[in-house]
Amino acid sequence: MTSVLSLPLLLIVCKGLLRCTFWQVSHACMMTMKKRSKKEASKASLVADKSALKKGRIVTRPAGDLSNSRWFLTIGKTFIVLFVVYVSVPFILRLFPGLLGHVLYLNIFRVPFFVDLSRPSELSLNHTVNFYLTPEEGITLGVWHTVPDCQWREAQGKDLVWYQESLKDGAPVIIYLHGNAGTRGVSHRVELMKVLTAAGFHVLAVDYRGFAESTGLPSETGLTADAQYLYNWVKARSGRSLVCLWGHSLGTGVATNAALKVQEQGTNVDAVILEAPYTNIREEGANHPFSKMYWKFPGFEYFFLDTIALNNVVFPNDENLKTMDSPLLILHAEDDHIVPFHMSQKLFVIAHQAQGSKNRVQIVPFSGSLGYFHNGIYKDPNLPRIIWEFLQPLKA
Numbered sequence: 001m002t003s004v005l006s007l008p009l010l011l012i013v014c015k016g017l018l019r020c021t022f023w024q025v026s027h028a029c030m031m032t033m034k035k036r037s038k039k040e041a042s043k044a045s046l047v048a049d050k051s052a053l054k055k056g057r058i059v060t061r062p063a064g065d066l067s068n069s070r071w072f073l074t075i076g077k078t079f080i081v082l083f084v085v086y087v088s089v090p091f092i093l094r095l096f097p098g099l100l101g102h103v104l105y106l107n108i109f110r111v112p113f114f115v116d117l118s119r120p121s122e123l124s125l126n127h128t129v130n131f132y133l134t135p136e137e138g139i140t141l142g143v144w145h146t147v148p149d150c151q152w153r154e155a156q157g158k159d160l161v162w163y164q165e166s167l168k169d170g171a172p173v174i175i176y177l178h179g180n181a182g183t184r185g186v187s188h189r190v191e192l193m194k195v196l197t198a199a200g201f202h203v204l205a206v207d208y209r210g211f212a213e214s215t216g217l218p219s220e221t222g223l224t225a226d227a228q229y230l231y232n233w234v235k236a237r238s239g240r241s242l243v244c245l246w247g248h249s250l251g252t253g254v255a256t257n258a259a260l261k262v263q264e265q266g267t268n269v270d271a272v273i274l275e276a277p278y279t280n281i282r283e284e285g286a287n288h289p290f291s292k293m294y295w296k297f298p299g300f301e302y303f304f305l306d307t308i309a310l311n312n313v314v315f316p317n318d319e320n321l322k323t324m325d326s327p328l329l330i331l332h333a334e335d336d337h338i339v340p341f342h343m344s345q346k347l348f349v350i351a352h353q354a355q356g357s358k359n360r361v362q363i364v365p366f367s368g369s370l371g372y373f374h375n376g377i378y379k380d381p382n383l384p385r386i387i388w389e390f391l392q393p394l395k396a
Contacts, residue, residue, distance in 0.1 A: 090303035106181035135229035168239035179249030199384035252277035253315025335368030
């Protein structure tokens with residue numbers, strides 16, 4: 001989940017609470033210091049020891065002792081407040097489960113800032129058109145279509161009609177379904193588009209409802225409907241060109257959900273590529289780095305995992321792959337710190353058993369020594385070859 005699937009349970013909730021708490025503690029400490037300052041000002045820097053006075057001597061006491069005592073008191077209070085916040089977060093999330101839904105999608109973080117998504121050229125996507133689709137009444141989706149680099153010159157100054165016609169040129173079409181947080185303009189997403197178009201693919205990147213300038217509110221049903229609509233829209237305009245769903249992180253659940261919806265219509269998605277996929281949201285939530293802070297917390301599943309379910313968010317990749325018939329390629333970095341690599345291994349076993357063909361179900365791991373983590377697979381120089389070797393046989 002940039003980016004993100006990031007499920008930062010504390011990053012959002014605790015940040016605001018800690019900021020407020022820190023201000024309150026700082027304010028209380030400053031008020032206390034002001035009250036004591038008058039008393040301390042009247043005292044000499046030399047403190048008389050009673051026993052020393054009797055002997056006619058004055059014993060000095062380091063002035064820093066008082067300051068150190070105040071700091072220890074402040075630190076102690078801060079730790080107490082942090083502990084109260086730590087204990088409070090699970091109860092707040094359970095009382096207001098909608099908060100966890102917002103944390104899951106993180107659609108409010110519309111990065112990059114100060115970028116006009118209607119002008120993809122600002123991100124050096126110079127052979128890209130921006131347009132909008134309406135999958136249902138009241139919902140508008142922002143979409144980019146980037147043609148292969150070999151059509152760069154021809155694409156200059158062309159309108160949407162030309163871009164739609166180009167989908168029939170026989171080059172594979174990849175529909176990119178990004179993860180949570182941010183927009184289609186996030187740097188690692190843009191870089192992946194550049195890699196894929198340089199390799200000769202069309203790429204259509206969509207911002208789901210509620211993300212970027214797309215209208216509506218995000219939900220599992222809504223995101224799935226958006227992806228399904230875009231796939232059908234492209235398929236109706238691409239002639240015999242192969243159309244592939246590529247999901248990353250949270251988008252992997254969107255991709256398999258949409259593939260099953262298309263399958264229910266009586267046809268199969270031409271191909272599905274899952275980058276850094278999870279088994280399902282519940283298991284991903286339990287394995288996310290921020291969730292680990294609460295593993296030992298009494299009632300962890302009740303306060304966190306069951307609360308996710310209250311938001312009707314499942315994205316069951318594991319269950320979907322038991323019935324999905326589309327050719328599948330799984331890509332995952334072994335050092336992924338957001339979605340554990342073992343989840344991809346589990347999904348591969350499930351899909352392979354369901355489809356029973358090594359050619360139709362493939363997994364490509366990327367060594368942890370490469371440092372790709374969750375968002376960096378696009379950096380691999382072999383990625384274009386891997387994608388072509390997977391898709392080329394399907395074109396025949």
